Amino acid sequence: MTWVNAVIQGLLLGGQYALIACGLSLxxxxxxxxxxxxxxxxVCGAYLGLVLSAALGVPVWVTLPLLLPAAxxxxxxxxALLFGRALRHGVLAPVLVTFGLSVMIENLLxxxxxxxxxxxxxxxxxxxxFRIGSITVSWLFMTAFLTACAVLSxxxxxxxxxxxxxxxxxxxxxxxxxxxxxxRVRPLFAVVSGIAIATAALAGxxxxxxxxxxxxxxxxxxxxxxxxxxxxxxxSLWGTLIGGMAxxxxxxxxxxxxxxxxxxxxxxLFLAVLAVRPGGLFASHQVASExxxxxxxx
Amino acid sequence: MNQTTKxxxxxxxxxxxxxxxxxxxxxxxxxxxxxxxxxxxxxxPAEQPLxxxxxxxxxxxxxxxxxxxSGLTSFGQHAYIGLGAYALYLAAAHGVNPxxxxxxxxxxxxxxxxxxxVLVLRLSGGYFAVATLVIAAVFQIVASLSQTVGGTTGVSVxxxxxxxxxxxxxxxxxxxxxxxxASVAGVYLLVRRxxxxxxxxxxxxxxxxxAAGVRVGRIRxxxxxxxxxxxxxxxxxxxxQTLYVEPTSVFNIQxxxxxxxxxxxxxxxTIEGPVLGALVLFGLQEALASYGAWYLVIVxxxxxxxxxxxxxxxxxxxxxxxxWSLLPVGYRVREHR
Numbered sequence: 072m073t074w075v076n077a078v079i080q081g082l083l084l085g086g087q088y089a090l091i092a093c094g095l096s097l098x099x100x101x102x103x104x105x106x107x108x109x110x111x112x113x114v115c116g117a118y119l120g121l122v123l124s125a126a127l128g129v130p131v132w133v134t135l136p137l138l139l140p141a142a143x144x145x146x147x148x149x150x151a152l153l154f155g156r157a158l159r160h161g162v163l164a165p166v167l168v169t170f171g172l173s174v175m176i177e178n179l180l181x182x183x184x185x186x187x188x189x190x191x192x193x194x195x196x197x198x199x200x201f202r203i204g205s206i207t208v209s210w211l212f213m214t215a216f217l218t219a220c221a222v223l224s225x226x227x228x229x230x231x232x233x234x235x236x237x238x239x240x241x242x243x244x245x246x247x248x249x250x251x252x253x254x255r256v257r258p259l260f261a262v263v264s265g266i267a268i269a270t271a272a273l274a275g276x277x278x279x280x281x282x283x284x285x286x287x288x289x290x291x292x293x294x295x296x297x298x299x300x301x302x303x304x305x306x307s308l309w310g311t312l313i314g315g316m317a318x319x320x321x322x323x324x325x326x327x328x329x330x331x332x333x334x335x336x337x338x339x340l341f342l343a344v345l346a347v348r349p350g351g352l353f354a355s356h357q358v359a360s361e362x363x364x365x366x367x368x369x
Numbered sequence: 370m371n372q373t374t375k376x377x378x379x380x381x382x383x384x385x386x387x388x389x390x391x392x393x394x395x396x397x398x399x400x401x402x403x404x405x406x407x408x409x410x411x412x413x414p415a416e417q418p419l420x421x422x423x424x425x426x427x428x429x430x431x432x433x434x435x436x437x438x439s440g441l442t443s444f445g446q447h448a449y450i451g452l453g454a455y456a457l458y459l460a461a462a463h464g465v466n467p468x469x470x471x472x473x474x475x476x477x478x479x480x481x482x483x484x485x486x487v488l489v490l491r492l493s494g495g496y497f498a499v500a501t502l503v504i505a506a507v508f509q510i511v512a513s514l515s516q517t518v519g520g521t522t523g524v525s526v527x528x529x530x531x532x533x534x535x536x537x538x539x540x541x542x543x544x545x546x547x548x549x550x551a552s553v554a555g556v557y558l559l560v561r562r563x564x565x566x567x568x569x570x571x572x573x574x575x576x577x578x579x580a581a582g583v584r585v586g587r588i589r590x591x592x593x594x595x596x597x598x599x600x601x602x603x604x605x606x607x608x609x610q611t612l613y614v615e616p617t618s619v620f621n622i623q624x625x626x627x628x629x630x631x632x633x634x635x636x637x638x639t640i641e642g643p644v645l646g647a648l649v650l651f652g653l654q655e656a657l658a659s660y661g662a663w664y665l666v667i668v669x670x671x672x673x674x675x676x677x678x679x680x681x682x683x684x685x686x687x688x689x690x691x692x693w694s695l696l697p698v699g700y701r702v703r704e705h706r
Contacts, residue, residue, distance in 0.1 A: 105495020174669030178662040297499040335510045349491040
């Protein structure tokens with residue numbers, strides 16, 4: 072029964088990874104930017120939640136109506152100031168710029184908030200749980216998982232069912248042709264970036280409520296999100312959810328056996344997928360070959 | 370060297386070498402002699418800062434080979450710095466002379482980077498960058514789980530007790546100088562060969578390079594292996610300098626941040642740029658050491674600004690302004706009047 076429990080907890084944990092990975096997948100899929108500061112932006116979201124919830128004296132959930140628009144605005148701003156400019160400087164520039172941003176954020180957070188680990192005030196939800204048979208499930212984990220599913224399906228529906236989503240997909244497929252047929256790419260990219268950062272901040276709030284975070288937590292967050300994206304298959308949001316769950320289950324099940332090997336096992340799972348199916352388990356062929364890029368050439 | 374580019378039209382000469390390059394090579398040789406002699410006339414107080422600077426020079430040149438010439442933005446080079454440090458410890462623990470251990474560390478890092486390259490080179494751009502971070506994380510976890518190398522507490526480097534403090538310091542200085550010179554000169558000689566042209570073609574447009582017959586995979590792999598081997602040697606030096614090897618300090622992402630900064634500030638894809646970038650970072654370290662985390666905020670900010678505003682770095686600004694090329698890697702076509 073402990074193993075069944077581990078699998079269930081792992082699936083729920085995987086939802087959190089998928090939630091962080093959602094924005095990473097979106098910015099890559101649409102703008103071809105791998106945002107190396109994505110994990111740090113999630114951690115920024117957690118710190119913003121900490122500040123707001125302390126200032127207002129309420130659980131962090133109550134601050135979400137303030138926090139998410141702020142994160143969305145930060146996304147618009149970053150797109151206008153950094154990402155958009157970087158895109159005009161060739162293929163290497165976005166990688167270098169977002170890595171530089173990541174270094175800045177991590178150290179600014181250390182200056183502003185010291186390197187002490189923090190946790191967020193999750194209110195009553197943080198302690199509540201329910202039982203299925205002999206398995207105890209935390210409502211907090213369940214909420215995180217359901218939120219991840221809701222956000223991923225929301226983004227997926229937005230992309231596949233709305234006229235805005237059609238424009239995004241057209242731009243992702245062929246930027247120049249999209250411009251030719253009259254799509255205004257800049258505001259489109261700005262909104263995509265806003266959504267990506269807002270989902271990152273939301274994920275950050277869950278990370279901060281479930282565990283603790285510190286200024287340097289962003290790098291690991293990025294790595295896990297990235298592994299979820301690659302394992303699930305690039306360009307497929309459902310794949311990302313499954314990739315996240317594969318990571319979560321691996322981490323918890325191996326952790327059940329020996330805690331010290333849990334994170335290592337996750338990385339090895341990622342490397343194994345990279346060795347066997349570099350495009351991920353559910354990738355569309357086109358996206359997979361773009362990611363491989365020069366790697367696919369002889 | 371120039372026979373393949375002999376011009377068809379006699380009104381044009383194609384040349385690579387120039388008077389400035391002769392002067393630079395001559396001055397570098399003299400400078401090198403002076404640097405070799407430092408332990409005899411200046412001793413410890415001059416050696417310490419020079420060791421730091423030369424280590425930075427080696428790291429910058431090697432990362433430039435990877436990112437500047439071959440377009441491989443690896444932010445996980447600290448994987449091989451850590452590996453080199455542990456290789457040096459293991460060699461020294463088995464009775465190998467620690468200074469000979471530097472070469473062993475380089476070889477070990479290059480050998481281990483071969484299977485790693487098979488995995489990470491399946492990706493490119495930002496995905497390659499994050500995959501290299503994963504590799505560094507894996508190495509760090511493996512090191513902290515291995516009790517033979519002291520787990521999370523780490524180990525002290527043995528084998529140096531036989532040297533007096535003055536001699537030990539001088540030997541470490543000379544070893545660092547040797548690695549720095551080998552890195553700069555090695556990268557320079559490597560990119561002057563056909564490899565350099567191929568690597569730059571791969572870095573700027575891999576598809577076009579492949580279409581033109583460049584063996585993209587082989588070029589990327591060679592650049593990755595050389596950079597890993599070099600980082601292994603640097604890691605071994607760091608182990609010798611600190612005399613202690615511990616997972617969190619040798620697998621520190623800060624090394625990769627420094628490499629990025631020096632190459633971006635100095636100028637990607639030139640030989641002079643990374644050396645200049647190392648001087649700038651060294652100056653910043655001295656000036657801002659007391660500001661702690663602010664120092665890295667400035668380093669990150671300058672790297673972002675350099676990418677967006679001056680993508681060819683300080684050396685790019687200088688050489689554009691004055692037309693200088695001290696250590697040319699390309700060719701120049703001149704028309705006769």
